[in-house]
Amino acid sequence: MVNQAFLEHLGVMVIGATAFLWLARRLGIPTIVAYLLAGLVIGPWTGLLDQTTEATDLITEMGIVLLLFLVGLELTFEKIREVGKVALVAGSAQVALSVVGGAGFCWLMGFRGSAVWILGFALAFSSTVVVVKMLVSRAESHTLFGQIAVGVLLVQDIVVVLLLTVLGALGQGSNGGAMDLVQSVLIAMGGMIALLAMVLAAARFLLPKPMAWGSRSPETLFIMSLCWCFAVVMATHVLHLSHEIGAFIAGVSLAQLPYSHDLQRRVQPLINFFVAVFFVTLGVHMQFHGEIAFWTQALLLSLFVLAGKFTIIMTIVVRLRFSIKTAFFSALMLSQISEFSFILAGVASRGGMLDADSASLLSVVGLITISISSAAMAQKERLFRLFEKRGWLGFFGPATAREDGAEDPAEPDTQARQGHTVIVGMNTLGRELARRLTDRGQCVIGIDTDPRKLENLPCDTLLGDASMLSVLEEAHFEDARLLVSTLHIAPMNDVLAYRCKMVNTPCSIHGFDLKALNNLLDMDVCYLMVPKVDGIKRQNTVLRKMGILPAKKG
């Protein structure tokens, strides 16, 4: 039963990823680069290169699927309306210009035949996993540049599906000729549109009721949502579409529900695990040659991606009348090649359209561009100021380009709460405190896992499990005046007190078990609520009124 090799491989990957991540955090290196380096180092050292199993492949595939599911979960219809058009225009123009530009660049470098176009396409695609990972880990998914980038990536995904369909047909010898090819492409397009229509109809008519019913049990809602994700992914599989598109559509359909934020937080740890394995595996499979010519070609192609593709995207987004800054960030974010580039190269290589050296060339280009774009995104503000100061952005047009003179729509709603009170647990005590503190003019945010308990409250509410740090961070607990926990779960109260102590936020905790208050006292809780004792005092008041206890003197 226990496939020891599988657990060993996974263990080596996770431990390697952790070690490099720890180093990366110390040296300020982006997470993705740390994972790739971990793969590069442990691959040859442990012999993993020749031993990766189907199971690890499955984990990496799941990582990509869940990542796209998460991206979809963040896109409400309103957001799609905001950036849908620009994504479609920018995505199509970017792919077209990058393919032509990339192919021309490759021709100038001496490539000939089908390799020119294959490399052109491979250089045109940006990495969904890298971009989304960067957006998610920096909490920038909801930014305008983030949404433009994701929109462009989705257009690229559609092109990839069509391209893989064409290459698949060509690779099989395309017995039926051009008609079969056209038929395959039309089926893929039709399938995509049909699926989109079905899933969006489900989002409107089928999902709300069962999801509302399941939402009272967070685990049930979580598994039901994953089930929906996998069901749609399977539908895309049947229609010969990419799993990523299915996962994204499934996410979009659930994004319209009020529980989507809670789902995003619950999916995140799964993604962190699967994506780490994905990047380590990618690093393990990167193969290099020693010749100078190989490295020169790799550097030149990387330069095209980092500078050429950057310029193309920047130009298009500015032309669509977005600000220079939004265009700069979007372009920076998309300046790398994709995991699809490797897949494309693999399929083309098997079909005899690309030689093995060119395929491994793309590995190096991938490593260089992914590393540099990740590092650049970590310093994007500083880079933008540098480019602006040097006047390098003047080429793209005036600084505020929107026709109506307005700023780009809603850059993040990150208006930080400060000086507010966070109440965890909307039981009778929590709800009462929320009402009274609000009446006193305090800004209050109430947290609970049960949506019904958050109804009819006079304050802001947050659906989520407070044992997850991300929930507390969303409530800005580190800037809160006070955190109050009214929960009856002792380990959870202990953890909340600990977290508050770590960020110096005062807290008041429900000490319901009088025999187990040690942990709370160690954590310097500033006010310990003991309803049992307070209840006795109130009972004594009642007894006084009944004449059983004597009236208080004075």
Added chain:
Amino acid sequence: MTWLALLVLAAAGAFALSHWLNLPVIPLLILFGFGLSNGGVPFDQDALDTALDLGLAFLLFTAGLELNPQRFARYAGAVLWVGSLQFLVVGLAGLGLASLLGYRGLGALFLSVSLATSSTLVVVRRLQVTPGSMTSYGRLVIGVLLVQDVIMILLMVTLGKLPEGTLAVAQGLGGLTLLIGVAVGLQRWAPGIIRRTKLDEEAWLLITLSILFAFAGAAAALGIPPLTGAFLAGFALSSFPIGGLVRGLVGSLTTFFLAVFFTALGAKVAIPTWAMFTDALACVALVLIVTPLLVTAVAEWKGGLSSRKAIASGLLLAQTSEFALVLGLFGLQEANLPPEVFSIIALVAVVTMTLTPFLANDDLARRLLHWHPLRRRLPTVSDLSDHVLILGFGPSGHWVVKPLLAAGHHVVAVDHDPVIVNQLRERQIPCILGDASDEKVLELAGAKSAKIVLASMSELPDALNVIRMLPGVPVIIRVFEEADAQAIERAGGSAVLNSLAAADAFMEWHASSCPPPPSPVPPSG
């Protein structure tokens, strides 16, 4: 990915049904997996094994994570008694039953061991959803589970090494002791390390998983099953505050992997024959009869629990463990265990885990109390009229008694905690050890002739029961939830809402300690 999608689909069905019927999800996951594979859906056995591999590692890690010894330190002696006696007696009874049913050798041994332990995951989940359960009996039960889980990993090592001879067994146990030592050390020292380290959630998640895989790897290097390492990794991270932090970090991962694991496990179970079915029923009967009886007796005898809490402990532990399934899979892998025995083990787990919420409820414990032969009775306290009766004294009861005594009232108390009862007796306060909602206990305490009854009860049915049994006597009950207070008022009692009283006290503190928020700056001009 198709097989994984199907497993998740089945898991979603199980979760939905569990949510609807308020049943534990584990047996339903097994049933849905069983239905999937025996309903004609072809499964690749390698794929199922992959799901089982990862799921097993997370399952044992999660079980270890729940077993923080701090929780039951005060009951260490009782924990050892109950845990080891349950394992020994139920195991021996299981061996006898297995022989009666015609099983011999390792098959009989595996079957008997599988009946002897209770499920950490089911019990912990049950304790989490039962208000007030993390008191004496909840803590004792958690300790018992740790003892049993440790016995099970000892057995896994022993059974795994047995074919290689005694020396190999000794080496295996030596390796296990070493790993346990490391886990205990980490459990003790890790909180200090974590407080000095500042990392984000992604890094902590990977560190947690690295510890899991490092322990599994170390176990493999020491020649013992890697899964024992996974359990010990969970145990190593169970202390405060790490346990709570890790639970928050890996919550979604464990939900996902456990769902996939139990569904995949169900898919491995063959359709039982009628004979297997009846054998399984006999085993279920043994678990449901012997375990509660034994645990009740030992918990009361060695743990000093009140009869009702002892019965509740026995009922809560009346199911077989996920470790039984792990051991069964282990047996299958080593080809020592006939597949039909594994099917019986799985069937028993499904039935007993499903029955847990029906058995582990206060109402049944109260009913069974009437049949308890060791019920403690006190001679009727004389002159029991016009007294103040306190039901459910608890650790906060002294604040109730003090003003009453000062006012010259005759106070009688009822509590199920023997420590509290002894303290009261030392203070010369008449006190009865027993269940405050038990009609006979109320009779002994002269409830019907009391001036007033003051009660604090964690269970609403208990409170309503007291009001029903004492018509005409003023009853004041302290509760936390507003809905409970309304139910008590409707039944004719008076309710004091602890939560509102706490809100008053909190607001008083807040007004004196927290300055009001700054008023918004008026727009200039």
